[in-house]
Amino acid sequence: MRKKILISILFLLIVGFYITILTGFLYPLHNILINENNFLYGGETEGEIIQINLHTDSIITMPAIPQFTRFSLSNGLTKVTRNYGKAPIIPKWLPEGMVYADVYIGGGVVITTFSDSKTVDFTSAKITIQAVVYENPPSEATILQEYEYEKQHPQEDIVVTVTDPSGNIYNSTIGRTYPKTFFDVGNIHITLIAESQPPIAYFWKNGIYYLVGVRSPLTSQDLIDIVKSMGD
Amino acid sequence: MQINKSITSLFVIILTCAILGSLVVQPVQAPVIRYYAGYFFNRYTYNTHVPGVYGQIICIDPYIPTQETNMISQWVTIITSYVPEVNWVQVGYRKGGIPYGGYYNGLRYFAEYYSTGTNPYYVNIVSGSGSQKDMKIFRNTTGEYWQYLTTSSGQPTSGQWHNYAVRHPYELSWEIPPSTDRTEFRTFKDNMGASWVTYKGISPYNIIDAQAFSETTVVSIYMTGTHFRELHIYDTTLYYYYWNHHVPKNDWPYTLTQTSDKEFYANGGA
Numbered sequence: 075m076r077k078k079i080l081i082s083i084l085f086l087l088i089v090g091f092y093i094t095i096l097t098g099f100l101y102p103l104h105n106i107l108i109n110e111n112n113f114l115y116g117g118e119t120e121g122e123i124i125q126i127n128l129h130t131d132s133i134i135t136m137p138a139i140p141q142f143t144r145f146s147l148s149n150g151l152t153k154v155t156r157n158y159g160k161a162p163i164i165p166k167w168l169p170e171g172m173v174y175a176d177v178y179i180g181g182g183v184v185i186t187t188f189s190d191s192k193t194v195d196f197t198s199a200k201i202t203i204q205a206v207v208y209e210n211p212p213s214e215a216t217i218l219q220e221y222e223y224e225k226q227h228p229q230e231d232i233v234v235t236v237t238d239p240s241g242n243i244y245n246s247t248i249g250r251t252y253p254k255t256f257f258d259v260g261n262i263h264i265t266l267i268a269e270s271q272p273p274i275a276y277f278w279k280n281g282i283y284y285l286v287g288v289r290s291p292l293t294s295q296d297l298i299d300i301v302k303s304m305g306d
Numbered sequence: 307m308q309i310n311k312s313i314t315s316l317f318v319i320i321l322t323c324a325i326l327g328s329l330v331v332q333p334v335q336a337p338v339i340r341y342y343a344g345y346f347f348n349r350y351t352y353n354t355h356v357p358g359v360y361g362q363i364i365c366i367d368p369y370i371p372t373q374e375t376n377m378i379s380q381w382v383t384i385i386t387s388y389v390p391e392v393n394w395v396q397v398g399y400r401k402g403g404i405p406y407g408g409y410y411n412g413l414r415y416f417a418e419y420y421s422t423g424t425n426p427y428y429v430n431i432v433s434g435s436g437s438q439k440d441m442k443i444f445r446n447t448t449g450e451y452w453q454y455l456t457t458s459s460g461q462p463t464s465g466q467w468h469n470y471a472v473r474h475p476y477e478l479s480w481e482i483p484p485s486t487d488r489t490e491f492r493t494f495k496d497n498m499g500a501s502w503v504t505y506k507g508i509s510p511y512n513i514i515d516a517q518a519f520s521e522t523t524v525v526s527i528y529m530t531g532t533h534f535r536e537l538h539i540y541d542t543t544l545y546y547y548y549w550n551h552h553v554p555k556n557d558w559p560y561t562l563t564q565t566s567d568k569e570f571y572a573n574g575g576a
Binding site: 127128129130134135136137138139140141180181182183185187196197199202204206208210220223224227230231232233234235236237238239241248249250251252254267270271272274276283285287288289 | 337338339340342344346347348349355377379381383385387388389390391392394396398400416418420422423424425426428429430431459460486488489500501502503504505506507509510512514515517519521553555557
């Protein structure tokens with residue numbers, strides 16, 4: 075009898091051990107997000123207007139950055155939900171130390187950011203999630219079809235074709251795309267470009283198109299863990 | 307012996323200082339600031355798909371103070387991301403310094419992309435004539451360089467209207483020739499029936515907004531006479547429709563006259 079009890083306890087201990095390891099591997103306990111109120115606001119005042127003027131050390135022509143309105147995570151998601159009836163999802167897992175979170179609305183997108191320190195705007199945030207809400211998003215079948223197409227073309231030549239006024243065509247292969255990798259979480263299909271600087275991943279979920287990026291010292295593995303936790 | 311040691315130590319110190327000094331005193335290029343006047347389409351309010359943008363721009367030929375960083379450009383563009391980096395495909399014309407290829411104070415057509423998922427990230431095709439015709443300008447992880455193409459694409463003419471467009475053919479059922487390649491973008495100038503510069507390999511490729519702007523790098527360039535009209539968004543099944551909303555932007559000292567959603571003027575300088 076005693077032997078049976080001991081074996082049962084041992085069995086439970088082993089199962090418990092493995093569950094702890096597995097849970098810890100998927101979502102380290104200290105990083106599980108309880109709710110959006112856990113975060114600090116990185117701005118000065120709710121609803122402040124953010125104007126960003128890009129500049130470079132070269133003179134390439136470049137687009138303008140639209141005006142964004144900045145909110146705390148909780149208020150921003152509430153506002154987006156009020157406008158669209160749905161809000162972008164936030165990760166269930168984040169790297170340690172990401173205590174600041176903001177939502178920027180403007181320019182056709184909703185940008186959610188996470189950082190370990192206050193940021194002037196989203197350009198220096200450690201984690202950025204660009205979400206585009208569509209009233210008429212592509213069907214699940216179309217999204218899957220696009221995903222399958224991408225899987226068949228994980229890395230391609232970059233080809234520039236120039237046609238002169240006489241109709242002569244000039245082709246030039248000028249480089250390669252960074253390799254894409256693919257993984258499914260639940261019913262979402264994630265495309266990852268790990269080698270680009272910064273690494274990025276994109277996917278559709280519930281009619282919203284997401285583009286997620288991380289900045290150094292966060293790594294492409296951090297990015298994978300973040301987007302995986304968005305798919306559950 | 308002791309003196310020799312001291313001299314050696316002194317020599318080592320001086321040599322170290324010289325090496326460190328040469329590392330510290332590197333030429334630092336000042337950031338080039340941008341000034342804009344024009345429109346964002348701003349699809350956010352209406353959830354609109356934006357498979358491409360079209361606009362007509364009159365060519366102006368302002369005086370450009372001779373310095374490599376001085377430039378004016380006027381263009382239409384599509385945006386595929388604002389974070390973690392701004393990604394775009396753009397077409398229009400420019401006058402002033404040509405990046406990495408040396409200064410050239412003439413009018414040029416240009417088409418360019420910036421794409422995070424692509425190496426090189428940045429590619430710019432600039433039209434021209436004579437010895438500087440059709441420069442391809444690349445930016446990649448190892449540095450910048452440029453080279454010539456073997457064709458000429460002409461030059462914009464001051465006082466003339468020119469048509470520009472960026473299209474994502476995968477989303478346009480009427481596009482000829484059709485394309486199943488999601489990473490392909492076509493830019494057009496004047497002839498809307500045949501792409502001028504086509505880029506394949508752009509990633510990410512979902513368009514999130516469109517813009518039409520006049521851009522300078524120094525306010526002493528006057529953009530008086532700037533005029534954009536007939537701004538259109540392409541439609542996936544029909545051909546295109548006029549911009550039906552916009553968000554304006556004009557940086558000091560430039561002024562913007564908003565005639566309608568599809569037309570504006572910009573003026574001024576300092």
